[in-house]
Amino acid sequence: MVPFLDLQKINEPYRLSFHQALDKMMDAGWFILGKAVQEFEHSFAQFCGVQHCIGVANGLDALILILEGYKELGKLKVGDEVLVPANTYIASILAVFKAGLQPILVAPSLETFLINPKEIERNISSKTKAILPVHLYGQVCDMAAINQLARQHGLLVIEDAAQSHGAASSGVRCGALGDAAGFSFYPGKNLGALGDAGAITTNDARLAEALFALRNYGSEKKYYNQYKGLNSRLDELQAAFLMQKLPNLDADNQHRKAIAAFYSAKIKNDLVNLPAMPSEQEQHVWHLFVLRVANRQRFMQHMTDAGIQTMIHYPVPPSQQQGYPELKGMSCPITDTIHQEVVSLPISNILTVADAEKVVAAVNSYH
Numbered sequence: 001m002v003p004f005l006d007l008q009k010i011n012e013p014y015r016l017s018f019h020q021a022l023d024k025m026m027d028a029g030w031f032i033l034g035k036a037v038q039e040f041e042h043s044f045a046q047f048c049g050v051q052h053c054i055g056v057a058n059g060l061d062a063l064i065l066i067l068e069g070y071k072e073l074g075k076l077k078v079g080d081e082v083l084v085p086a087n088t089y090i091a092s093i094l095a096v097f098k099a100g101l102q103p104i105l106v107a108p109s110l111e112t113f114l115i116n117p118k119e120i121e122r123n124i125s126s127k128t129k130a131i132l133p134v135h136l137y138g139q140v141c142d143m144a145a146i147n148q149l150a151r152q153h154g155l156l157v158i159e160d161a162a163q164s165h166g167a168a169s170s171g172v173r174c175g176a177l178g179d180a181a182g183f184s185f186y187p188g189k190n191l192g193a194l195g196d197a198g199a200i201t202t203n204d205a206r207l208a209e210a211l212f213a214l215r216n217y218g219s220e221k222k223y224y225n226q227y228k229g230l231n232s233r234l235d236e237l238q239a240a241f242l243m244q245k246l247p248n249l250d251a252d253n254q255h256r257k258a259i260a261a262f263y264s265a266k267i268k269n270d271l272v273n274l275p276a277m278p279s280e281q282e283q284h285v286w287h288l289f290v291l292r293v294a295n296r297q298r299f300m301q302h303m304t305d306a307g308i309q310t311m312i313h314y315p316v317p318p319s320q321q322q323g324y325p326e327l328k329g330m331s332c333p334i335t336d337t338i339h340q341e342v343v344s345l346p347i348s349n350i351l352t353v354a355d356a357e358k359v360v361a362a363v364n365s366y367h
């Protein structure tokens with residue numbers, strides 16, 4: 001059996017260093033916003049090529065806090081419209097609602113699955129105040145076009161980089177491609193903790209200052225509250241774990257890229273649409289390797305029978321989610337097609353060539 005994602009195997013090489021990190025924390029006796037959080041924030045800012053990193057509790061909170069931060073700075077207000085891709089993990093859209101803003105769903109391109117700048121332009125209204133591009137599956141959105149539209153119309157650009165740690169466009173990394181970015185270190189992400197964790201990156205010093213307070217009850221100085229913030233601090237132990245894994249992130253992403261190149265070269269089946277390969281100046285980090293297949297259920301059964309676990313990212317478009325009746329009128333045909341046809345193959349930093357060969361053989365034998 002080739003599992004979709006073997007988190008035990010991914011984390012096993014770190015067992016000793018994780019134990020040492022725990023011992024260090026026990027010895028220090030400091031458990032909230034300590035040295036490990038600071039060290040990770042510094043290292044991750046450097047990794048992304050930005051001035052500021054603010055560690056937070058998870059990826060959803062990272063996005064909510066960015067929006068709340070801009071509200072505190074007077075750059076956003078309740079009711080403002082935020083353009084988000086119509087096909088994304090629900091967190092991108094939930095964050096906008098939680099901040100009291102109005103998400104406007106924008107159609108993606110069928111080839112890249114990414115938000116389409118032409119569709120962004122069509123949806124800009126007098127109420128639009130921000131664009132929230134999602135670097136879905138690890139591939140960078142067309143940030144040159146998006147940033148140009150944002151400049152023309154005076155909009156903020158907030159990256160959802162939860163699937164794209166280390167991805168880059170023309171050498172500039174995700175996290176540094178907009179005004180601010182939200183990251184998740186959920187265990188299954190390219191950089192994953194052993195629990196929930198997240199971060200915000202930005203070059204905006206005023207936003208960063210507000211965010212350091214907002215994630216900690218809105219307090220800069222203990223017991224003095226400048227804002228009505230959240231308790232959304234990056235956990236000290238998770239930060240220590242992430243510090244052990246961050247130095248290997250580039251190599252891990254390289255391995256994913258090699259697996260993706262292998263799949264792209266070896267999969268030969270007319271019933272399967274392979275994902276578009278990125279251009280030379282883009283560094284895609286292949287959080288997921290996503291195919292489109294017309295008869296998805298039959299394909300997935302075939303893969304299961306061949307001993308390959310596959311997954312769907314994601315089965316239901318946000319506009320059809322039960323908890324989001326507000327989005328019903330914003331459905332879009334391209335998104336519906338994507339959600340009906342996508343299937344994800346196993347890919348990770350520890351997937352072996354032998355397993356990748358089994359995956360290829362299984363896909364190629366589907367008829």
Ligand SMILES: *Cc1c(COP(=O)(O)O)cnc(C)c1O
Pocket residue numbers: 058059060061088089091092134160162163183184185186196197198
């Ligand atoms: C995982 C993910 C999030 C949210 O991250 P959590 O840490 O689970 O809150 C946000 N956006 C996208 C695109 C994601 O994949």
